[in-house]
Amino acid sequence: MHRIGFLLMDGFQVMALATQSVFEYANMVAGEPFYRVENYSVNGGPVTSSMGMAVETRAAGTHAAVDTWVMAGVGNPLEAPVPEAMLAFVRKAAPRARRVASICTGAFVLAEAGLLAGRRATTHWAYARAMQRSHPDIRVEDDRIYIVDGPIWTSAGMTAGLDLALAMVEKDLGADTARSVAHKLVMYQRRSGGQSQHSELLDLSPKSDRIQSALDYARKHLGQPLTVEDLAETVHLSPRQFSRIFTAETGQSPAKAIESLRLEAARLMIEQSRHPLDVVARETGFRDRRHMREAFVRGFGIPPQAVRREART
Structure with a gap:
């Protein structure tokens, strides 16, 4: 079973949790529980989203062997610094995972933790320039839906997280399964990572x-x-x-x-x-x-x- 851990902080965007449906439907298509998805935070307990909804989480330090960590984005990553406890956990957990991903502005956490240094990455277009200014050692590409650079996966804003999750399903279970999941989720198409964020x-x-x-x-x-x-x-x-x-x-x-x-x-x-x-x-x-x-x-x-x-x- 492939374990996926979503890392949440107070103020996280609820849209990030929508990507969990991709893994849920992948299990349905595969006919077996290939993925197990759980929500984590540094201290565990309820974490409040940007719209005030609380989500129960497990303490990150108590996790079992997680294969993929997914860092959820927050409303405005420039308003407050990332808690040092979160950065410390990400730095410690990343080398033990098969891959580490971020959705939307979650890339700022990976950047602050040093995981994006020397790599290509993307984030929500509205914050891409701020990330590039703060982290000149990252090749920020503000016009990409998602980017895979080795074990690090980053996505653009909001719905781009669905495309990133589908790409993971394709990597793990094949293109046919990914297409079937997209069809069941009534997605118009599975967008490639190189596709533009803009219309x-x-x-x-x-x-x-x-x-x-x-x-x-x-x-x-x-x-x-x-x-x-x-x-x-x-x-x-x-x-x-x-x-x-x-x-x-x-x-x-x-x-x-x-x-x-x-x-x-x-x-x-x-x-x-x-x-x-x-x-x-x-x-x-x-x-x-x-x-x-x-x-x-x-x-x-x-x-x-x-x-x-x-x-x-």
Whole structure:
């Protein structure tokens, strides 16, 4: 049996506990209790979450042989220092475990304990720069869902913990089991670790249903030219009205927004498929491979080939 211990501190985010469902359903799919999940804290007893809900925990020092430690994140890791007792326990327990993981801002605990020094890591995008400033010896990648660097696993914020847990299930029990668990949990897809934390549709966040409809249309028809006239027609506006309203609601011109959507789609195809770059460019609406490369360098600072190499790594 593989034992998974969740380390909790006062103020922990309840969302971290949702990842335990991944291991619960993995047991169901496997047809046997492969995982045993327990909650721990330094002193044991009730630990209060950021929303005031108390969770009973075992004292960390009394643990049996835990294979995987998972450090839950807290609401704001910059408000208070990590208790020294927690850091001392993490430093002592990490070498004895098969792997150590963090969800969201739990990465700050691993960083303070010295476990991330010289490694790649991620955390919630809102705190990634603060982590990099505080710990320059860590290669913080603020645009990743999760990162596995040897025995250390770190995830981005909130729901990214589900993707990290599914990746653990895939590592332990195989891809078929992980897919079945994702299906039972009604997850749209199991996102790869290299996938971006950000969504262009979320970043644009238009205020009206009309502009949202135009963006939805664009996302589904990226392989087409998608001129301002095309988009305006879908929402029954003149091109001039559409451009004015679109820019006012999103802060971007329609052309810039469409390029961002194309970049996001192309990046996902490059990370998750083996399609040649010419095919990716065509499917996502770029004129050709060269045009796509220019957009990648402008938008991401690296060419498509570098994105594919990193995803394979």
